[in-house]
Amino acid sequence: MLTVHGLCSGYGRAQVLFDVDLTAEPGSVTCVMGRNGVGKSTLLNTVAGLIPATAGRISFDGADVTRAPAHARVRAGMGYAPQGHASFAPLTVLQNLQVAREAAGRARPEAIDRTLELFPRLAPLLERRAGLLSGGQAQQLAIARALVTRPALLILDEPTEGIQPSIVAEIEEAVAAIAGDGVAVLLVEQYLDVALRLADSITVLDAGRVIRAGPRAELDTAGAQRLLAI
Numbered sequence: 001m002l003t004v005h006g007l008c009s010g011y012g013r014a015q016v017l018f019d020v021d022l023t024a025e026p027g028s029v030t031c032v033m034g035r036n037g038v039g040k041s042t043l044l045n046t047v048a049g050l051i052p053a054t055a056g057r058i059s060f061d062g063a064d065v066t067r068a069p070a071h072a073r074v075r076a077g078m079g080y081a082p083q084g085h086a087s088f089a090p091l092t093v094l095q096n097l098q099v100a101r102e103a104a105g106r107a108r109p110e111a112i113d114r115t116l117e118l119f120p121r122l123a124p125l126l127e128r129r130a131g132l133l134s135g136g137q138a139q140q141l142a143i144a145r146a147l148v149t150r151p152a153l154l155i156l157d158e159p160t161e162g163i164q165p166s167i168v169a170e171i172e173e174a175v176a177a178i179a180g181d182g183v184a185v186l187l188v189e190q191y192l193d194v195a196l197r198l199a200d201s202i203t204v205l206d207a208g209r210v211i212r213a214g215p216r217a218e219l220d221t222a223g224a225q226r227l228l229a230i
């Protein structure tokens with residue numbers, strides 16, 4: 001599904017990622033972990049095509065997309081909910097979902113209904129302007145916007161950041177259900193307990209390099225805590 005090999009990227013002359021390998025498979029959750037500033041968001045932004053790769057290769061669904069623009073990756077089946085719930089504030093919840101669905105150009109009309117089943121809190125808010133949503137609601141809308149494109153790969157950057165615990169649990173449940181539908185999920189998650197419950201495999205970054213990668217079962221809580229505390 002997604003294969004990243006030898007990926008390097010950064011900002012101008014500041015290289016952030018060094019030789020990163022990563023895979024994501026249909027129906028499973030790949031979790032990227034690491035302390036603040038190690039390059040997790042940079043990795044997701046490079047996979048999504050918002051930052052150019054300076055070396056390495058990104059294959060998606062059998063095609064080399066390393067140089068493909070972000071919109072082409074969305075049309076090919078990548079859905080991305082970046083950090084910080086970016087929706088269109090003046091548009092309603094429904095308009096946000098419709099715009100995202102139309103922009104992807106590959107979505108089916110029923111995608112919004114399925115998405116609202118996963119995020120039932122959004123259903124009574126369809127006519128509300130996105131700018132008026134609470135943090136938890138806005139985060140759910142950000143994931144929903146990626147989901148209405150019916151992605152084969154859903155990329156989520158810290159979907160539980162700054163969210164109250166009850167909503168964190170709902171988001172966790174939704175992510176598990178999305179993977180259960182056969183979607184490949186690539187997730188950056190800062191809550192270790194959430195990550196360990198959701199992840200099928202875990203990749204740990206430190207200073208832009210992969211220092212550990214493998215099945216979740218091979219990484220216990222103590223081991224993960226040690227790696228994240230380096």
Ligand SMILES: Nc1ncnc2c1ncn2[C@@H]1O[C@H](COP(=O)(O)OP(=O)(O)OP(=O)(O)O)[C@@H](O)[C@H]1O
Nearest residue numbers: 011014016034035036037038039040041042043083
């Ligand atoms: N737009 C930018 N321009 C220049 N440097 C940047 C930019 N965005 C991030 N960086 C730098 O790149 C490095 C990696 O940042 P990144 O946001 O990818 O880390 P992260 O692991 O996602 O961190 P966090 O957990 O805090 O979100 C950091 O040193 C950061 O300061």
